[in-house]
Amino acid sequence: MxxxxxxxxxxxAIRVMTTARKMGIKTVAVYSTIDRNAPHVRFADEAILIGEAPSNQSYLKGDKIIExxxxxxxxxxxxxxxxxxxxADFAELCEQNDIIFIGPKSKAIKVMGSKLAAKEAVKAYDIPMVPGIDEAITDVKKAKDIANKIGFPILIKASAGGGGKGMRVVEKEKDLESQMNRAISEATSAFGDGSVFIEKYVSSPRHIEIQVMADSHGNVLHFFERECSIQRRHQKVVEEAPSSVLTPELRNQMxxxxxKVAKSCDYLGAGTVEFLLDENLNFYFLEMNTRLQVEHPVTELISGVDLVELxxxxxxxxxxxxxxEDLKINGHALELRVYAEDPLNDFLPSVGHLSVYKLPVGKGIRVDNGYEEGMDIPIYYDxxxxxxxxxxxxREEAIMLMKQAISNYKVEGVATTLPFGKYVCEHDAFISGNFDTHFVKNYYAPENLKADMESDAKVAALIAVKHYLKDQKLLRVPKI
Known part of the structure; x- marks a missing residue:
């Protein structure tokens, strides 16, 4: 290659190109009109314009990318x-054109891309599953019968879903019909597939995922777990490795x-198997993500491997x-996704101009970055x-470094999740390790964060005044 x-x-894009360059492999960037001057375009050996700013006219145009x-x-x-x-269609298109798709085969993507098909595939492997029904359902009466059998609360989930779309928690039977209709409508709109299924709602779950890597010679390895329970709108914001609650025995079992999940679909490459962990440390298969995860750096740091190279x-x-048996956990890693979102306004996207953008540096600090000072944040992408x-x-050292790095990360022009990251790292529930996916719902309130930010601003102002007065005093000392 x-x-x-x-x-x-x-x-x-820059992350992948960095490893490719290290391996002596040349890189090609593709870009939309709005990304013409983006860092990933300059970083590559070659770069080609593929379309207009909206992703369906550029980054989602599989035919154009193959061309x-x-x-x-x-x-x-x-x-x-x-x-x-x-x-799966794009992976298949690569295969048909004799281009290596650096990921699993299209068949595995198809199987694991449907939560129902994934459940069917792993059935024979004796993997724990959340109680529920493993077939698509639209009949409200049948849904009520199933819900009463497994017990409320229940969770209605889109089969083709992700990111919390097409997902509804139902506490009482009287709400089931309306919530089911909403879930079907949302799933159809988001994924073009209205299939939903029902399972027992695990009330205080932790979201634990396991990194796997499989080759074409029958070898599959796991690279331990990532704790991904700090989420907003069912999407992760803070991740860490390892989890503070897994015992060595439970880690091995998961x-x-x-x-086994990877073997069930003849997997190839990097993938992540996601589990729910309840308050009694019982784990249940959730889904498999057939790609590299956003949070892969924490795994790289504790296991000492380059997952992109593998x-x-x-x-x-x-x-x-x-x-x-060669793989061992060394140390602890923490990741904060720095989104251009306003944590004081329900984490809504904050589009604007990066008038100031300075990254933290230092031992134990890594920033996988895609922007630079002077750029605009486009509305078209994540x-x-x-x-x-x-x-x-x-873990304590990683948290301390995170707080320090957040303080040294300077952004002006847009709101970001940096203050939220600091709030998490300073919260007793997070520090103790006693938290679950309801952290935001249970502990976070914008007014608390606002109070913290105002307090930090006052401290910074007092320090600035102190330095100013000290400088003025030094200036008044007469020369001899």
Whole structure:
């Protein structure tokens, strides 16, 4: 593999290109009109304009991307995450054009892309599942019978869903019909597929995921877990590795279960198996993400591997040169997704101009970044600016470094999730490790964050005044 096209933008495009460059592989960037001057375009060896700003006219145009890849003699395409990364048709298109898709085969993407098909695939592997029905349902009467059998509260979920869309918690039977209709409507609108199913609602779950990597020689490894329970609108904001609640025995059990899930669909490459963990430490299979995850850096830091490099190696047919017993957890890593979102206004996107944009640096601090000072934040794409990752020997050290890095990350022109990250890191529930996916609902209120921000601003102002008075005093000292 001598040349890779990265079918993505922003920080993940640069992340993939960095590893490709390290491996001596040339890179091709694709970009939309609004991304013409974006950092990922300049970082690549070659860059090609593929369309207008809306993603359905550029980054989602699989045919156009294949055409560019063929014209430039590209050997492989890395999709990053989002856009075409879990598009089975695009993976198949790559296969048909003799271009290596740096990800799983299209069949595995199809199977795991449907929550119902995924449940069916792993049935034979004795993997714990949340009680419920594993078939699409539209009949309200049947839904009520199932719900009463497994007990309220229940969760209605879109089969083709993700990101919290097409998902409804139903506490009482009288609300089931209206919530079911809403879930079907939302799923149809978001995914073009209104299939929904019902399962028991796990009331205080933690969201734990296991990183796996599979080669074409029958080897599948797991690279331990990531704790992803700090979420807003069912989407992750803060992640860490390892989890503070898993015992070595439970970690091993979940790792083995994740490997079985990968084997159930003849998986290839990097993937993530997601589980719910209840308050009694029982775990249940949730879904499999057939791509590299946003939060992959925390796994890289605790396991000492480059997951993108392994992706590329197994995509070109190489055998994994690591054994499971060789992998050990070293230290602790924390990641904050730095979104251009306003945590004081329900995390709504904050579009604007980055008049100031300075990144933190230092030992144990990593920033996977896609923007620079002077750029505008486009409305067309996910509003993530970067990922701020810290690594320490202990969880306490990683949290301390995160707070320090947040303080040294300077952004003006847009609101970001940086203050929310600081709020999380200073909260007793997070520090103690005693939290679940309801952290935001249970502990977060915009007015609390506002009070914290105003307090920080007062402290900063007092320090500035103190320095000013000290400087004035020094200036008045007469020269001898």
């Amino acid at each position: 001598k040349k890779i096209l990265v079918a993505n933008r922003g920080e993940i 560019v890849a063929k014209s430039l003699n590209v050997d492989g395409i890395h999709p990053g995450y989002g856009f075409l990364s879990e598009n 790792g083995e279960a994740a490997i 992706q590329i190696r197994v995509a070109r047919g190489e055998k994994l040169n690591i054994k499971q 509003p993530m600016l970067s990922k701020l990752i810290t690594y320490g020997n202990t």
